[in-house]
Amino acid sequence: MSSFTPEPMNNSQIAAVLDQVADLLEFQAANPFRVRAYRNAARLLHDLAEPVTAILADTQRKLSDLPGIGRDLADKIAELVETGELPQLNELLAAVPPSVLTLLRIPGLGPKKAAALHAQLGVSTLDELRAACEAGRVRELKGFGTKTEQAILANMQFATTAQSRMYWADADQIVLALREHFAGCPGIAQLEFAGSYRRGKETVGDLDVLAVSSTPAQVMDCLATFAPVVDVLARGETKMSVRTHHGLQIDLRVVEARSFGAALQYFTGSKDHNVILRGLARQRGLKINEYGVFRVADQSEEYVAGATEQEVYGALDLPAFPPELREARQEFEWARQNSLPQLVEVSDIRGDLHVHTDDTDGRASLEEMVQAAQQRGLSYLAITDHSQRVSMARGLNADRLLAQWARIDRLNEQLRGFSVLKGIECDILERGGMDLPDEILAQADWVNASIHYGQRQSRQQITERILQAVEHPYVTAIAHPTGRLINRREAYDVDLDAVIKAAGEHGKCLELNASPQRLDLDDVQCAAAKARGVMLVLSTDAHGPEGFDDLRYGVLQARRGGLTRSDIVNTHSWPQLKTLLQMMK
DNA sequence: GCCGTTTTCGGCCCGACTGTTTTCAGTCG
Numbered sequence: 001m002s003s004f005t006p007e008p009m010n011n012s013q014i015a016a017v018l019d020q021v022a023d024l025l026e027f028q029a030a031n032p033f034r035v036r037a038y039r040n041a042a043r044l045l046h047d048l049a050e051p052v053t054a055i056l057a058d059t060q061r062k063l064s065d066l067p068g069i070g071r072d073l074a075d076k077i078a079e080l081v082e083t084g085e086l087p088q089l090n091e092l093l094a095a096v097p098p099s100v101l102t103l104l105r106i107p108g109l110g111p112k113k114a115a116a117l118h119a120q121l122g123v124s125t126l127d128e129l130r131a132a133c134e135a136g137r138v139r140e141l142k143g144f145g146t147k148t149e150q151a152i153l154a155n156m157q158f159a160t161t162a163q164s165r166m167y168w169a170d171a172d173q174i175v176l177a178l179r180e181h182f183a184g185c186p187g188i189a190q191l192e193f194a195g196s197y198r199r200g201k202e203t204v205g206d207l208d209v210l211a212v213s214s215t216p217a218q219v220m221d222c223l224a225t226f227a228p229v230v231d232v233l234a235r236g237e238t239k240m241s242v243r244t245h246h247g248l249q250i251d252l253r254v255v256e257a258r259s260f261g262a263a264l265q266y267f268t269g270s271k272d273h274n275v276i277l278r279g280l281a282r283q284r285g286l287k288i289n290e291y292g293v294f295r296v297a298d299q300s301e302e303y304v305a306g307a308t309e310q311e312v313y314g315a316l317d318l319p320a321f322p323p324e325l326r327e328a329r330q331e332f333e334w335a336r337q338n339s340l341p342q343l344v345e346v347s348d349i350r351g352d353l354h355v356h357t358d359d360t361d362g363r364a365s366l367e368e369m370v371q372a373a374q375q376r377g378l379s380y381l382a383i384t385d386h387s388q389r390v391s392m393a394r395g396l397n398a399d400r401l402l403a404q405w406a407r408i409d410r411l412n413e414q415l416r417g418f419s420v421l422k423g424i425e426c427d428i429l430e431r432g433g434m435d436l437p438d439e440i441l442a443q444a445d446w447v448n449a450s451i452h453y454g455q456r457q458s459r460q461q462i463t464e465r466i467l468q469a470v471e472h473p474y475v476t477a478i479a480h481p482t483g484r485l486i487n488r489r490e491a492y493d494v495d496l497d498a499v500i501k502a503a504g505e506h507g508k509c510l511e512l513n514a515s516p517q518r519l520d521l522d523d524v525q526c527a528a529a530k531a532r533g534v535m536l537v538l539s540t541d542a543h544g545p546e547g548f549d550d551l552r553y554g555v556l557q558a559r560r561g562g563l564t565r566s567d568i569v570n571t572h573s574w575p576q577l578k579t580l581l582q583m584m585k
Numbered sequence: 586g587c588c589g590t591t592t593t594c595g596g597c598c599c600g601a602c603t604g605t606t607t608t609c610a611g612t613c614g
Contacts, residue, residue: 033597037586070587108603110612145605195614208614236602241613251614253601266599271614278598289599 008053009081011045017086018042018077023101024092026111027118040068043272045077047329049528051497056081100124105159108151116141126159158247164487165203166248169516169553172197174248175207178226185222187215190260194267195251199323200556202486202519206249208267216254223252259291261308266290272328273321280316280332288312324559329527343559344538346552348571351380353446354425354479354511354539355547359404360385361393363544366407366420372545374418380574382423382446383408384479387435389427390452396424398440405443419574421445425479428469430454441474445578448511448539450479451492459493466494470502476581477509477537480520488517500529507584509537509569512561514554515547526561535569535584 022038044066045052055061056078063074080086096118103114103126117123120141121132129152132138138149175193182191188211192198195208213219220240224232228244235241240252255263266274267290274288281288287296292306293315305311310320318335322343325331334340356362357369364372366383373381383404386395396404405422412420423446427435430453434441441447449469451462469475481499482491503510510529513520518541521529529536538558540550558568565571572580 031586034586036597040587068587072586108612112611143605143610147604151604206614234602239601241602267614269614271598274614275598282598287599291600 008051009084011048011052014052014077014080015042015046017080017089018045018073021086021089021092023104024089024096027096027100027104027115028092029111029115037068037070037073040272041073041077043328044068047327047524047527049524049531052077053081054497097124102126102159103129106152107155107158108148109155113143113148116143126156130156165205166246167486167516168197168200168202168204168556169550170246171204171207171248174228174244174246177228178207178209178250181226182211182219182222185219187213187218188222189213189257192260192264194264195269198268199270199326200560202516202522202553202557204248206251209250209252210260210263210267211252211254212257212260213254214256219254220252223250226250253290255290257307258303259306261310261312262288262292262306263290265309265312268323268326270327273326273331276328276332277316277318280318284316286315322559324556325562327560330562341562341564344555344563344565344568344571346555348565348568349378349538349551349555350573351378351382351419351570351577352540352542352548352551353382353421353423353477353537353570354384354448354513354541355381356385356425356541356543357383357404359400360390360395361543366404366411368545369542370411370415370418370420372542372548376548376551378548379417380419380421382421384423384425384446384448386452387424387426389429389435395427395435398436401436401440421574423447425450426475427452428465430457430465432465432468434469434472434475438474441472444474447474447476448479449475449477451483455483455492457492459495462492463495463498466499467502470499470506470508475508477511478503479511479539480513480518480541481510482520482522482525484520484522485517486519491520496525497528500525500532500534503529503534504532507535507581509535512536512538512554512558512563512568514538514540514550514552514557516550516553519553519557521561523557523560526558526563530561530563530567535580536563536567537569539570 018038019042022035026035055063063069063077064071076086100114100118103109121137123129123132133149133153138144139146182188190212192210194210197204197207211219216238220235223240223242229242230245231243233241233243238254242250253263278288285296287294293304293312294301295304305315313320319340321331352373355369357366358364370381386393388395388397401424408420408422422444424444425448428449428451429435466478469478482494484491510521512526538554540547542548569577
């Protein structure tokens with residue numbers, strides 16, 4: 001009775017398989033460059049704007065045209081998509097129990113040590129490893145000792161409590177506090193935060209701090225007294241690592257002024273971006289490390305640059321890439337063609353098109369939200385409260401919505417140089433269709449359509465519901481198009497590529513929701529939408545006045561997606577945007 | 586496993602810190 005056909009693998013799933021192969025190969029002490037090839041391919045596919053299946057279906061193109069995918073990997077990926085399986089992975093899994101990979105999650109335990117534990121003590125789970133440590137068997141192994149054994153026991157908790165990465169917004173709070181703390185420390189000439197925090201990633205795994213000082217020990221002493229710090233993990237001449245009570249690791253590096261730019265570049269990463277950069281340097285007889293750019297000759301090395309990032313990149317005739325773009329995606333290609341996008345900035349945003357009030361689940365009144373928007377320099381605001389289906393939020397039925405719109409009309413009469421738009425966040429019902437009648441929606445200035453219920457429906461159902469909304473004449477935008485909540489809830493199973501394509505065809509906007517737990521669409525999805533010419537709308541989904549401050553999180557995500565102001569509709573004034581919407585129809 | 590205005594073989598980014606070492610391997614970023 002089953003007419004079930006398996007869903008084609010999406011790029012993320014293919015990437016996950018390749019990453020798993022890399023993990024297992026690494027465990028087997030395979031050639032590290034071979035491991036890297038798998039990891040590079042996984043990252044490439046994960047970041048790819050179009051589905052791999054589309055390339056495979058296109059006779060004009062080959063997977064091996066992609067940089068980093070050769071014949072071998074192209075064949076393997078094709079087989080994986082075709083059959084849903086990769087024989088190589090099955091062989092690896094037969095040789096290595098997958099549970100040993102959990103050993104690698106223990107900080108300080110890498111593939112070599114984990115393999116030794118597995119081979120010599122027969123350890124393949126965390127519980128077995130704990131028992132071996134407690135029995136004193138680990139310290140007996142060559143290359144291990146009592147300190148290693150103790151460290152494994154102490155760090156085991158970090159492998160079991162599935163450490164989730166911190167929201168960027170939360171990391172930002174710690175950064176602010178740490179900046180203030182360091183301001184009271186003598187001997188610091190320059191200070192900057194690097195790493196994924198500086199690149200604006202939606203989550204941050206650890207914090208990298210960089211300081212210029214002639215007295216590194218003093219700076220390290222200072223970090224040790226930062227109130228949240230509970231543990232010093234390592235401390236050397238120039239480098240120190242600590243852990244805070246949040247479970248966040250902070251890495252401090254102290255350098256000389258002439259190395260500050262090089263160190264900032266180096267520790268901002270990404271790792272893959274740096275690998276490419278150094279390869280380019282090498283081609284020119286240069287070497288880049290965290291101390292500077294050096295010309296390599298016979299036995300000597302001559303310092304060429306390093307005080308600023310501009311100098312470092314300039315030594316290779318490259319622009320100082322915005323940190324958000326340093327992900328080894330397209331940035332080097334863009335630089336080569338002199339076509340780096342001029343990334344959108346917070347000040348480009350003129351209005352907010354997804355906002356709630358206390359008529360539903362917001363915490364402030366219509367008037368208070370308008371005032372807050374004005375104070376932040378916006379010139380328009382769409383009030384988009386929930387529709388009736390969202391009963392928990394006291395969603396609006398047609399009567400209450402019309403009453404709210406009447407209040408908006410009266411409010412607008414009093415306002416100068418500011419427009420309040422009549423909007424709604426209208427639910428896409430479980431059975432399909434919109435939660436309010438067409439004759440009501442027809443009167444709105446802005447209609448966000450979104451899914452809150454039936455999130456666990458099949459891919460086909462969810463996709464069909466959203467496509468219907470895209471095609472609906474009065475819908476302006478799809479809000480939080482994937483429904484994911486970072487670290488908390490997976491995206492619903494939606495064929496986003498089909499949604500993007502339809503949005504392009506019907507002139508509808510897709511939202512980039514700036515709430516730090518959502519950031520939905522993500523950076524890669526934004527880039528995919530842009531590639532299809534789909535307009536994005538960057539909205540805060542504010543539920544109170546402070547919610548407007550989330551805008552900068554969305555802007556960071558947009559920048560990571562390579563978006564410029566012309567890719568985002570609410571960089572226009574409301575009259576311009578209204579005209580644009582008419583033209584897109 | 587990938588890649589090629591030196592190349593189809595021999596490279597593939599680079600350094601700090603720790604622990605277990607008598608000179609370095611492993612891990613991390």
